[in-house]
Amino acid sequence: MGSATEYNRRDIFKRAAAVTVLAAGSGSLLAACAGGTGSSSDNNSAAPGTGGNAANPFGVKAGDPLDVVIFKGGYGDDYAKSFEDMYKKTYAGANISHLGTQDISPKLQPRFNAGNPPDVIDDSGAQQLKIDVLAGADQLTDLTKLLDAPYLDDPSKKIRDVLLPGTIEQGTIGGKMVSLNYVYTVFGLWYSAKLFKDKGWAVPKTWDEFITLCGTIKAAGIAPFAHQGKYPYYANYVILDLIAKQGGLDLVKKIDACDATAWDDPAVLAGVTAFYKIMDGDFLLPGTNGMTHTESQTAWCQGKAAFIPSGSWLENEMIKVTPADFDMAFLPIPSLSGDKLPATAVRAGAGEPFIVPSKAKNQAGGLEFLRMMLTKEGSGKFAAAANSLTVLKDGIGADVVLKPGTKSSSVAVTAAGSNTFNFSYPDLQTAFDTELQNATNELVNKRIGPKDWVARGKAATSKKV
Amino acid sequence: MRHRKYPFIVGFLIVPVVLYVVLVIWPYLQTFGYSLTDWSGASQKMNFIGLRNYAKLFGDNVFISAVGHNLLLLLVLPVATILLALFFAFMLNVGGRSGTGGVQGVRGAAFYKIIFFFPQVLSVAILSVLFQGVYRTDQGGLLNGILVKLGLEDAGHPWQWLADPDLGLWCVTGVLIWSGVGFYLVLFSAAMQSVPKDIYEAALLDGAKRAQTFFKITLPLLWETIQTAWVYLAIAAMDAFALVSTMTPGAYYGGGPDHHSEIMATYLMRNFITFGKAGYACAMGVVIFFITLILSVVSLRVTRREKIEF
Numbered sequence: 046m047g048s049a050t051e052y053n054r055r056d057i058f059k060r061a062a063a064v065t066v067l068a069a070g071s072g073s074l075l076a077a078c079a080g081g082t083g084s085s086s087d088n089n090s091a092a093p094g095t096g097g098n099a100a101n102p103f104g105v106k107a108g109d110p111l112d113v114v115i116f117k118g119g120y121g122d123d124y125a126k127s128f129e130d131m132y133k134k135t136y137a138g139a140n141i142s143h144l145g146t147q148d149i150s151p152k153l154q155p156r157f158n159a160g161n162p163p164d165v166i167d168d169s170g171a172q173q174l175k176i177d178v179l180a181g182a183d184q185l186t187d188l189t190k191l192l193d194a195p196y197l198d199d200p201s202k203k204i205r206d207v208l209l210p211g212t213i214e215q216g217t218i219g220g221k222m223v224s225l226n227y228v229y230t231v232f233g234l235w236y237s238a239k240l241f242k243d244k245g246w247a248v249p250k251t252w253d254e255f256i257t258l259c260g261t262i263k264a265a266g267i268a269p270f271a272h273q274g275k276y277p278y279y280a281n282y283v284i285l286d287l288i289a290k291q292g293g294l295d296l297v298k299k300i301d302a303c304d305a306t307a308w309d310d311p312a313v314l315a316g317v318t319a320f321y322k323i324m325d326g327d328f329l330l331p332g333t334n335g336m337t338h339t340e341s342q343t344a345w346c347q348g349k350a351a352f353i354p355s356g357s358w359l360e361n362e363m364i365k366v367t368p369a370d371f372d373m374a375f376l377p378i379p380s381l382s383g384d385k386l387p388a389t390a391v392r393a394g395a396g397e398p399f400i401v402p403s404k405a406k407n408q409a410g411g412l413e414f415l416r417m418m419l420t421k422e423g424s425g426k427f428a429a430a431a432n433s434l435t436v437l438k439d440g441i442g443a444d445v446v447l448k449p450g451t452k453s454s455s456v457a458v459t460a461a462g463s464n465t466f467n468f469s470y471p472d473l474q475t476a477f478d479t480e481l482q483n484a485t486n487e488l489v490n491k492r493i494g495p496k497d498w499v500a501r502g503k504a505a506t507s508k509k510v
Numbered sequence: 511m512r513h514r515k516y517p518f519i520v521g522f523l524i525v526p527v528v529l530y531v532v533l534v535i536w537p538y539l540q541t542f543g544y545s546l547t548d549w550s551g552a553s554q555k556m557n558f559i560g561l562r563n564y565a566k567l568f569g570d571n572v573f574i575s576a577v578g579h580n581l582l583l584l585l586v587l588p589v590a591t592i593l594l595a596l597f598f599a600f601m602l603n604v605g606g607r608s609g610t611g612g613v614q615g616v617r618g619a620a621f622y623k624i625i626f627f628f629p630q631v632l633s634v635a636i637l638s639v640l641f642q643g644v645y646r647t648d649q650g651g652l653l654n655g656i657l658v659k660l661g662l663e664d665a666g667h668p669w670q671w672l673a674d675p676d677l678g679l680w681c682v683t684g685v686l687i688w689s690g691v692g693f694y695l696v697l698f699s700a701a702m703q704s705v706p707k708d709i710y711e712a713a714l715l716d717g718a719k720r721a722q723t724f725f726k727i728t729l730p731l732l733w734e735t736i737q738t739a740w741v742y743l744a745i746a747a748m749d750a751f752a753l754v755s756t757m758t759p760g761a762y763y764g765g766g767p768d769h770h771s772e773i774m775a776t777y778l779m780r781n782f783i784t785f786g787k788a789g790y791a792c793a794m795g796v797v798i799f800f801i802t803l804i805l806s807v808v809s810l811r812v813t814r815r816e817k818i819e820f
Contacts, residue, residue, distance in 0.1 A: 332648030
């Protein structure tokens with residue numbers, strides 16, 4: 046997540062040139078503006094649903110090539126190759142092209158504009174194509190037909206019956222499900238259980254205990270808290286979770302909806318004030334405010350800091366630098382007094398959006414690919430290769446051995462039960478999210494205080510899409 | 511054979527001209543067209559909305575401050591780069607003094623020339639990674655490491671460099687100057703070597719000091735080269751995208767913290783790619799195009815002097 050991918054402005058001119066060459070065929074600028082090059086719409090003939098049957102609900106033609114693009118981030122892209130092998134078992138004639146990349150936008154935006162997008166995309170990472178933008182431009186297939194298709198492992202069920210709660214909502218814009226968020230992600234604080242055991246520190250349950258422990262940790266010569274300062278959205282996991290637990294699910298909904306009145310709720314100020322105690326106590330890892338996710342997470346793995354906020358991709362992302370006996374563990378954001386949600390509540394939900402473009406040449410194949418991902422076999426392969434859980438209910442067989450961090454996060458999810466919440470604004474309200482990240486960066490540097498942060502959050506709601 | 515001349519010339523020119531029109535002129539025209547629409551950048555669907563994008567642009571505080579940052583770069587970058595390059599080039603070519611007289615550079619000039627040119631062979635991506643290591647905010651950074659070791663700063667609160675609102679843009683400017691000086695040094699060296707040595711020798715015999723030789727001889731004779739350098743650097747100052755977007759903090763193409771190092775190009779890209787406001791971004795592109803064009807014309811006019819023949 047959040048990698049600073051190298052980028053050159055010349056790319057945009059190259060792209061402009063590519064668009065031009067395509068548009069030039071249509072004769073005039075106005076024709077180009079009026080919509081498309083004409084050639085793209087011909088590729089839509091194989092509309093899914095036609096000629097489908099129970100075994101092949103989308104009517105996949107066995108010989109059609111499949112074009113897969115995967116974000117190669119915290120989860121790598123090896124898991125996708127095993128999905129492709131599964132696809133090939135059924136459709137042996139299909140020629141699958143696989144691209145694993147961090148540059149989703151630069152590589153795919155020109156293809157969308159030219160009406161020639163791939164068939165399945167794992168649209169994630171710092172360079173993701175924004176789902177709100179794609180949906181607004183009518184570029185995404187309505188996945189309702191996937192939800193109503195039979196579940197491969199048990200055809201008496203439909204796909205919608207085997208998804209974890211919240212999955213459909215997380216990918217729904219304007220009543221249409223446009224993305225399948227495949228990975229079940231849990232967000233919170235992470236620490237080394239070994240370090241805590243060695244030092245005799247008790248894991249805090251309340252925020253007051255957390256702040257007291259931070260003092261103890263600092264006295265022991267270790268920085269209590271690190272965060273991925275160059276990408277302030279990680280710090281927002283802590284602030285917004287404190288706010289959500291204090292204010293409850295209705296407040297979460299109002300914040301997601303960019304409702305300005307949400308920011309008048311005292312829970313918002315209470316949450317950010319609690320977070321600010323980290324700054325007041327000077328508990329930050331020196332330099333963490335300017336560090337990238339790799340730099341700060343590496344420092345944390347080296348034992349320079351005790352806590353770090355992140356999602357459950359962290360363990361797989363840091364697998365190469367994590368010491369063997371690190372014993373990574375997950376902690377839900379500790380509770381404040383007067384919280385509406387219980388202490389065990391966690392931010393958890395479907396992440397890592399997979400999309401099937403509406404102009405994909407092999408749309409049926411793309412949908413079928415998603416259906417194959419949602420099998421026990423697919424889910425198990427993902428868990429084994431990417432050390433994370435999927436949105437498939439009971440998706441992991443007994444044969445899959447989980448790493449300590451993943452195991453501890455799944456324990457937390459079980460403990461939370463139905464008390465999970467999730468924010469959709471980072472995916473669906475990009476401009477608002479960006480403003481909020483800027484405000485948080487000012488906050489962690491003590492250039493603004495909690496009240497100013499609330500005011501900036503409220504002002505940012507004007508960026509609503 | 512005279513009548514065969516024009517088909518001959520046209521035959522050579524037609525391919526490059528067509529390529530130039532299709533790949534350069536036509537996209538520019540398209541950008542003008544797109545800037546009048548609400549294009550999202552994610553499909554070819556769009557509506558004509560007249561000049562609304564431009565009206566919005568001139569009320570957009572972030573864009574205005576980005577223009578300000580580019581203009582600041584425009585003041586600092588060419589002046590600093592040209593002065594440093596001129597100074598080094600002068601020292602390497604005519605600044606030396608030897609007992610036997612004659613015109614030469616300081617001792618080891620050839621070696622220095624290679625060293626100075628070195629940054630020029632590094633790609634922008636490598637520069638960015640390299641200097642992020644230099645400016646790293648904890649003690650692992652080269653600068654902070656040294657400063658902490660020397661006891662000049664508090665290890666618990668090291669300097670933020672790129673993440674500091676007051677320092678970020680200057681840090682990037684430093685990298686731009688560092689990477690540019692070598693190239694202009696070589697450019698100016700070449701120009702200096704084409705100046706006949708007897709002019710310098712005559713000046714030396716008349717007892718001219720280094721400073722006098724520089725201002726009375728080198729500078730006037732190099733004016734045209736400096737003018738070229740000036741225009742190139744002005745255009746570089748209007749861009750600076752690659753370094754700012756990769757080095758500075760901030761979601762999507764940098765420009766942070768909190769827009770303090772925002773430049774026109776990063777704001778354009780964020781609107782184009784991330785926010786799906788491609789029409790708005792195209793309007794910015796048009797504004798950047800005109801600012802750059804006007805600056806080039808103005809700087810060429812202002813610096814115009816009579817050519818000195820030698």
